[in-house]
Amino acid sequence: MARLNYVEMATADTARDRAFYEAAFGWAMTAYGPSYAATTTGDVDLGIDGDLPAGTAPLPVIEVDDLEAAQVMVEAAGGVVTVAAFGFPGGRRFHFADPSGNLLAVMQAG
Incomplete structure (x- = not known):
């Protein structure tokens, strides 16, 4: 999800x-x-x-159940990781650019 x-x-x-x-x-x-x-x-x-x-433009953050699987899917779909996965209070996340250059993040709670 x-x-x-x-x-x-x-x-x-x-x-x-x-x-x-x-x-x-x-x-x-x-x-x-x-x-x-x-x-x-x-x-x-x-x-x-x-x-x-x-x-700086707002950063939408998408929550997923499996961060590593989401990164594989983002990259396979044409996204480019701009910030490698890192921990923060509340979980882990990475940032990426979509094919149009919009910056977003994906996070997994934990």
């Missing part, structure tokens, strides 16, 4: 933008250090990342 479960966006000021999303939409956001915060609803969540360059 694969489903969109996360969107990660750049922020120039994590605290400011966290306060904005909490006030504007009533979302509770968890801080994961000084430069990262995210909703943790278990549905499609939003992460804001102060370490990304300003103006």
